[in-house]
Amino acid sequence: MMKWLKWLGLPAGIAMLIALALHGGMNDVLHAIGAAGFALLWLVPLHALPLLLDAQAWWLLLRKRASLPYLWWVATVREAVSRLLPVASIGGEFVGVRLARWKVDETSVVAGSVIVEVLVTMAVQYVFAALGLVMIIAQTGHDDLLFTIGAALLLSLPLPVVAFVLLRRGGLFHKIERWSARLPMSAHWGVERIGGAQLDAAIDTLLCEPFLLLRAFAWQFAGYLIGASEVYLALWMLGHPVSIGGAIAVEALTQAARHAAFFVPSGLGVQEAVVVLLARLFGVDEQTAFSLALVKRMREVVFGCLALASWQAAEIARNRHDAWRDEPMLKPVEQRRADSDDRRRSR
Template sequence: MKRLLRWAMLPAGIVALIAFVLHRGVHDVVAAIDQAGWALLWLVPFHALPLLLDAQGWRALLGGRASLGFLWWVAAVREAVSRLLPVASIGGEVVGMRLARWRVRDATAVSASVIVEVLVTIGVQYAFSALGIVLALTSRRGVGIESIALGLLLSLPLPVLVFALVKKGGWFQAFERLAARMFGASHPLTQGIGGANLDAALDALMRQPGTLLRAFAWQLAGYVLGALEVYWALALLGEPVTIGEALAIEALTQAVRHAAFMVPAGLVVQEAAVMAFASMFGVGMDAAIALPLIKRMRETIFGCIALASWQIAEMTRRQRERGASANATGDI
């Protein structure tokens, strides 16, 4: 029922977004985008750069067991699945673990790296949001930012608690025992957990502060670089802002979007946040409305390309497996 209600919000959000643009005036918004021209399409390949830094952070947690190029592709697919497909919030991570095993045979190491990466990402999101709040306050434009800062501060104990619990360890063994009592020791779910090995792998990663710090630094660098999308887009729209202001707009938007994680793809929430924060930094309303539409355009195009490449890779892999199976049968 919760899942149904969650996805029922998607068409409602689309309708609300369209209604707002119509109310403001489609002609003015289109004119702002038209002023920027085809140069806006450069934002699509540009997104590959922050994603590359994010993949490097994941590679650090994997101990360099896969190439950066391969992990970059998997990261692109993970992001596209989470943002464009009707899956739960961890849907992209599940797909990412499956794809990573094409090159990294140790399933336990892959699972542990993704779990720890999610924890690192939470920390990065808090740090990036705090950076945005500081930049907004120091620019003397941060009217009403205090409430966001307070919300961020009050919610901080939750991720700290989660991090402490994971560091303590033993949770997947406990889950394995619970599954054995519920379904029986011979059930595929129980046998597929491998709680002891996963807990050991997680414990090993959590005892490597240098590795965690490198993953954190790479991810944070990716977030900062990704904020240049706002800087570039607004410059093309004829409403330039400073790099610090672009960082603040992106960071505060990310803070609001992650706070509203129950909304599919952050639809309307992200758009409203971008418009509000862009306007706060003196961006004209037409450009402020056009900016989130441009960000959605980039997200959709980049994500569709990633999803298409995933399907092509899956079909190619299945064909090779069938060919290998046919050859093995013929040899017999």
């Protein structure tokens, strides 16, 4: 089912993007972006700041077992994988667990911190979306959006609530482990190595610390607020500034719409349509609104590609280091003896 949604979502998103480009007038859009010039490139390093605050929350949940700069780098890779690669919206989390395991040995601890962090992120997204809705109503007076967007938020709320309840009750992953062990060919899947009981214990330990969860929530929420500065600065550079509240509203509900349309790869078309719609509510003309949507997409691609390139470089370097370290053990006994004799002669 998910595969079919992706196949349907991609052409639908592309069609929506083309329709926006034709309706907005690409010449005017490109002229607006060209007028802003290379100053728009400052949005790329700016994105590192909200990700740093997000990494701070993960650093707390991971009990500071890895350095904050390293987790910040992993956070950039996680976001790039989830947003640019065809892995739904959770592929970045799997990559994040793998990279964090380079510094922290306990798989259950790392995986547990990522799962709890995802729960915290979901809570932050709901609060941030509600804040954006309040900003729209307060600054534009569009009360009709209260019912539409509010109903959408309420209808999607049971999913994270159910996930939290299941995790809080404990034993979820241990039950999944026992169930999957009964399946045919499970011996070839390495099911016994999952460590469901240890993962459940790691999650339960974190969920039993409300103050820790609140601190993680605060750091992530601060990151989302600072992330709205991208909209504020981009519109200012494009010559159509909006208020801080307007920037928060555009960013908050764009994020909410993108996560709701997870079946559309990279949110292509959906993100652009929502940005244009929301920016128009704050008096931004259609060409500038679409320019903003393209600028956000270009920043995402540039930042994400840099993160993915750094990840691949790190994987290559690690593989080479492992190969160099294991090379002496792979040599035949006779070869190692010959090497030893050569070293003795050279002395």
